Amino acid sequence: MDRRRFITTLLATCLLPSTRALANPLTPFTLKEDDESASFVIELEGNNEHKVFTLDNPPRVVIDLPQVTRIAPSTAPKQHAGIVKDVRTGHRDGGIRIVLDLKTLKQPKTHIRQLDANRSQLIVSINDPDPLMAAVTAEAKSHNAPRKAIIEIDAGHGGKDPGCISADDHYEKYVAMGVADYLKERLDKDDRFEPSLTRDSDIFIPLHERVLMARNHHADLFMSIHADAAPSTSASGASVYILSQHGASSAMARWLAESQNSADRYASTRDSEIYSDDPDVQSVLIDLSMRGTDVASQKLAQTTLSNLGDVTHLHNDRINKAAFAVLKSPDIPSMLVETGFMSNRGDCQRLLRNAHQQQLAEALHQSVADFFEKNPLPA
Ligand SMILES: [Zn+2]
Incomplete structure (x- = not known):
């Protein structure tokens, strides 16, 4: 039983590139984190090309999404209470780059979950033994508990x-x-x-x-x-x-x-x-x-x-x-x-x-x- 309490922060919304934007102009991404781990999830439509890697000094996980070109302003306050110190977004080589600044360097694992023929989720889990299981557990939890x-x-x-x-x-x-x-x-x-x-x-x-x-x-x-x-x-x-x-x-x-x-x-x-x-x-x-x-x-x-x-x-x-x-x-x-x-x-x-x-x-x-x-x- 996972007793960690996840804190979900809606961070921002991304606009997909012009070819895909007509199908789905806005894609939300979320970050769930606690003191030891974090799970970043972004929904992608069509091409889900991505590159995830770490850099040190300061320790950070970098997520490059070459097919996502525009970012709408964040509407929610950033509340980072876990291992992620900050989240930054910017443009990079025609796509967007999302950087998760960490308190200490941890290796990310990535997983693509196909939602339907055209939509998928990119899940980036940091310090989580099984990203898919973490996502599934989180989803099961949200289904079991009466939610607001x-x-x-x-x-x-x-x-x-x-x-x-x-x-x-x-x-x-x-x-x-x-x-x-x-x-x-x-x-x-x-x-x-x-x-x-x-x-x-x-x-x-x-x-x-x-x-x-x-x-x-x-x-x-x-x-x-x-x-x-x-x-x-x-x-x-x-x-x-x-x-x-x-x-x-x-x-x-x-x-x-x-x-x-x-x-x-x-x-x-x-x-x-x-x-x-x-x-x-x-x-x-x-x-x-x-x-x-x-x-x-x-x-x-x-x-x-x-x-x-x-x-x-x-x-x-x-x-x-x-x-x-x-x-x-x-x-x-x-x-x-x-x-x-x-x-x-x-x-x-x-x-x-x-x-x-x-x-x-x-x-x-x-x-x-x-x-x-x-x-x-x-x-
Ligand atoms: Zn009015």
């Missing part, structure tokens, strides 16, 4: 994208962050859940990157928090949206989807280079497996609508459907919550209050709990 549901909380907009702006100049991005923070705080204290924020400060993140963050965190649920605006200042109340694959359910939904999706107009050229409009890239995000997720998203939205109704007026009491880019996760039940209207004076005043943001967070926490109570994670 990973909740990706997405505070809408941020940085150069303010979101909707009220008549008296209040920004949606701050309301969204406020509610998201309170929700994260509550879920952190609930041992059934492991929350993760797409942003925890006032920074700009392109929409597609938010979706990919949820994927890379292996989120079980994705919740995007917003406050909307309407051409009419009388429109008020909260609404809940899930993705429509067949167009928006109403004119209002269509209008909103257009305005929320336009957040990506703030993306720099570099961002849009990564998140190309290429339909092949999009099809990775909008996969057929969404059909199964659609039902789960409906259940989630229904519960949320009912819980929100306890703390705020509802704009309408049905689930809205719109083609929000941020909801296009292939395999994660996803929902976008409009907490109220920035364009409505009464709503906006309430939304700016901490006490109301806390109430909204409480309703969303309850909704997450209700959802997983009725739809437990597979054992």
Whole structure:
């Protein structure tokens, strides 16, 4: 029985080269480590060419992936509590190089595990007697123990994208962050859940990157928090949206989807280079497996609508459907919550209050709990 406690850190995501990027633009890699050993795993699509070797002074394991050419910025804090002191990534001979700085030099073992015809995992184990067994044991463990549901909380907009702006100049991005923070705080204290924020400060993140963050965190649920605006200042109340694959359910939904999706107009050229409009890239995000997720998203939205109704007026009491880019996760039940209207004076005043943001967070926490109570994670 392996009693070591592994610490998993999501380190970064890698972009595969252009020929493969169309099939799978983002590949997560993980590092599990303890005081004596470490296991580095990266998922590769197509060509899994690699070279792994050690260098001394300082002691390090070098992993060269000549077919992987681009790296997206790391989104998770680095927490190295084991034998790995640091992880560095960089470009090398047209590919990428990942360097694991070690406390003392240990010999790595590599193993390729074929996931399907096109995808494989490169497992680099350091000081582990049997890399395959270690990976298998870790996987078996994660299947046996009841695990926490990973909740990706997405505070809408941020940085150069303010979101909707009220008549008296209040920004949606701050309301969204406020509610998201309170929700994260509550879920952190609930041992059934492991929350993760797409942003925890006032920074700009392109929409597609938010979706990919949820994927890379292996989120079980994705919740995007917003406050909307309407051409009419009388429109008020909260609404809940899930993705429509067949167009928006109403004119209002269509209008909103257009305005929320336009957040990506703030993306720099570099961002849009990564998140190309290429339909092949999009099809990775909008996969057929969404059909199964659609039902789960409906259940989630229904519960949320009912819980929100306890703390705020509802704009309408049905689930809205719109083609929000941020909801296009292939395999994660996803929902976008409009907490109220920035364009409505009464709503906006309430939304700016901490006490109301806390109430909204409480309703969303309850909704997450209700959802997983009725739809437990597979054992
Ligand atoms: Zn918004």
